[in-house]
Amino acid sequence: MKPRRLCLLLAVLALALSGCGTKKSTAQPDPLLHAYDVEPDWSNPDHLFYLNYQQAQGKRIFYDKCVWCHADSTPAGPSNRSNLNPMPALANDGSALNSLSDDYLRNIITLGGSAVSKSAMMPPYGKTLTQDEIQAVIAFMRAIAQPPYQPPARPGPQYSTR
Amino acid sequence: MPAEEMGKASRKLRLAFAISSVVFVAVLAISPLKDYFAPWRQYKRAYARFANTRPDTKRLLADYHSGIDQIWIPELKVVDRCTTCHQGITQPSLMDASVPQPFRAHPSIPHHALDWGCVVCHRGQGLATEVREAHETTLGWEQPLLPTHFIQASCGVCHQSDIPETPQLNRGRQLLVDLNCFRCHRMNVSERIYVPPPDLSNIGHKASREWIYKWLKEPRTILDSDGNVVTNGYANEPRMPQFRLNDAELRDLSAFLSTRQNEPLGSHQIDPRIVAAWQKKPDVADQGETRFRQMFCTTCHAVAVTRAGQTQLIGGNIGPELTKIGSKVNEDWLIAWLRNPQSYFGYAQMPRYQWSDEDLYKVSRYIMTRLTDSDLLSDVPKMDPPTPAEIQAGKQLFVGKGCANCHGIQGIKAPKEFGPDLSAVGSKTVSELMFGDAKIPHTLVDYLRSKIENPTSVNTTAAMPQYHLKKEDVSALITALLSMTRRPDAPAFAKLVVRATPSKFQPAGQFGELYDRYKCYLCHQFNGYGGTLAPDLSFEGSRAQKAWVVSFLKNPQTLRPASTFRMPQFNFTDAEASTITDYLEMVMQSPQVNPNPDNSSKTSPELVALGKQLYEVKYQCQSCHTIGATGGYVGPNLSNLGSWMRPAWIAAWLKNPQALVPGTIEPRREFTDQEIQALSAFLMTLKQTPTSAKAGSAAGGSR
Secondary structure, three states: HHHHHHHHHHHHHHHHHHOOOOOOOOOOHHHHOOOOOEEOOOOOOEEEEEOOOHHHHHHHHHHHHHHHHHOEOOOEEEEHHHOOOOOOOOEEEEEHHHOOOHHHHHHHHHHHHHHOOOOOOOOOOOOOOOOHHHHHHHHHHHOOEEEOOOOOOOOOOOOOOO | OOOHHHHHHHHHHHHHHHHHHHHHHHHHHHHHHHHHHHHHHHHHHHHHHHOOOOOOOHHHHHOOOOOOOEEEEEHHHHOOOOOOOOOOOHHHOOOOOOOOOOOOOOOOOOOHHHHOOOOOOEEOOOOOOOOHHOOOOOOOOOOOEEEEHOOOHHHHEEEEEOOOOOOHHHHHHHHHHHHOOOHOOOOOOOOOOOOOOOOOOOOOHHHHHHHHHHHHHHHOOOOOOOOOOOOOEEEEEOOOEOOOOHOOOHHHHHHHHHHOOOOOOOOOOOOOOHHHHHHHOOHHHHHHHHHHHEEEEEEHHOEEEEEEEEEEEEOOOOOOOOOHHOEEEEEEHHHEEEHOOHHOOOOOOOOOOOOOHHHHHHHHHHHHHHHHOOOOOOOOOOOOOOHHHHHHHHHHHHHHHHHHHOOOOOOOOOOOOOOOOOOHHHHHHHHHOOOOOOOOOOHHHHHHHHHHHHHHHHOOOOOOEOOOHHHHHHHHHHHHOOOOOOOOOHHHHHHHHHHHOOOOOOOHHHHHHHHHOOOOOOEEEEOOOOOOOOOOOOOHHHOHHHHHHHHHOOOOOOOOOOOOOOOHHHHHHHHHHHHHHHHHHOOOOOOOOOOOOOOOOOOOOOHHHHHHHHHHHHHHHOOEEEEEOEOOOOOOOOOOOOEEEEEHEEEEEOOHHHHHHHOOOOOOOOHHHHHHHHHHHHHHHOOOOOOOOOOOOOOOOOO
């Protein structure tokens, strides 16, 4: 009688506890499936940058308005970049752009080169693009930067509940 | 019963009672314990711990409570509990990638999550409170999360006309039309510029039985080592897919098609004197090639060029690729076609050019002798003249394989509902799909990918032919297909749908005839209708001077040396050029531009000098525009602007370019009225003498 009862008890417990288990999926998802868009690394086409919505909108605007002077090849063929003096920075040139803050980039895009004492060849886009669009372009440039862009260190917790 | 036995029994009973009490308490405890350790509660506690490490803890925890969170929007029937775990989605400070999931903020998009819920876009199960049930397909809940790669499909559920934010969806919708998917499958496609497949009622005049055999077997004839040919980023894939036909079927179909000669060939005689004069000249094909290039046939037709071992197609993809066309067509047919494409079949999209017999002879000789491949038909078996039995069997195949869905042919009606209805394919559940023996994950996305890449992978008897598509194009097609869903049954959704607004620009009268004849709309936009290859002509009457339009039509030039696309040389007659110019001037006007230019608009040497200084120093327009030999080549060449554009247009353009041509890349600046006057005065002095006028361009006009 006793062992049978014990068996029953264990079975009930096992049944009850089995419900607590959670299944974990082990398959690694393809990163492409979780990206809104991709952009190949300009210096290494086999390496892809995965873009979120904002960066992808930035890419679209970049390839419409900016690519002509800030890349070495364009959808129409050759670039206008080598034609200009001073030569504009490549949009993925991390060594030149990573040290510039988002605010600085927003200013030069909005107000043009002459507003920040740079070449007047860079026209202002503040009346052509919205601030969201300009921010998206900056997000795209940050995403494709080589060497990679590191956002400035976040200020540490100023207050804590513990 | 003796007392001690009673005591023994009661001890046993007490023990049993004690054990069962413990079990009872344990069982009772399981439920609250299970609840306490539920994954969503763990995520809630983890979020609180995480928020405490952030500088803005107070704000992050402002709405925090220990229960289930949900977004409830009755009018959309949205009850989404996703925010129970994804607690930071509305916190702007949690946007960056260093924030661990599931706490990261939602990227900023035009629709706020609290107004729309999550499932409307991401699909999955809003009511579920377990990770797997919310995200994946389970037995009871069949709609898995839509991978972000295809998320634009959800935009397309409501936005039925293309929006710039969804390039992948737009491309997919274009492909559904270009690849003729909509001709076999029922689906909603919006009106697009599209070159329909040819009518085959007279194909027997055009191509031989051997060529038809080869084409049906393998429509792709130019391949590089990867099996692709790429031109300017677009694969120049023949729109004809590959059908899985065996030798007997190929013989029957080619027999049937090669005997289709319902009507006699149109006029194809070239003046015998011209033929006699040119026949013996050794360079007739070379001259034909020069003419072919001068006329810019390559704006619509690509031709393969092999350089340094790499095969590349140069040219557009509006018309078919022509590299081996000389091995396909019959010369009499070619001449008749070039003279009048619409006489071969009425809806042909090739413009009807004005040819001189001499040019026609030269170009046809070039096509027939240089655009050839002697090996093209070498693997086609020898065939005897078609027998009536073969022709009859071929006719049955033509119907059975669905050829008539795309190709018109006299005497055969297109079968209705040939392929499965795809108008709600995006709502299909996994249990509605037949995966066959395919070793693929059982999801709708994987099913569609497998089906598009190889139709027989999920159904060995599939009638769907084989397309050869690039990976990006497959993704684009999947996105467009997933966007076709059953409407959610909330009535509020019906109001949200942004319908495609079909717009057709179909002028009448003499201009209408020319517009149809030269197919202007294939490249140019007219009031929102037409192609995007060439500048929008909606406001051309406000922009260009009359004399310039006439001279451009007679001799179209471009200033963009990089561009392979130029307006073809149509050889307009004087009367045609003047009809077109008059129409553009009278009708294609912008309300933003004063049609009666102010005669008092002053110009003086001082104003011109000021304008020149503004152009060169203050605004440095030369970074994008060329005058003479110097400047950039982003915008159009301005060397001849004074003879090209109207002063009122220039002033309006400088004030606000996007108001005239939405989306133009010329940035809008804050010029003062005086600066605009000075710049206009300066720009209007830029003129080239007509003999050297090579720079006047329309190709660069809008951008």
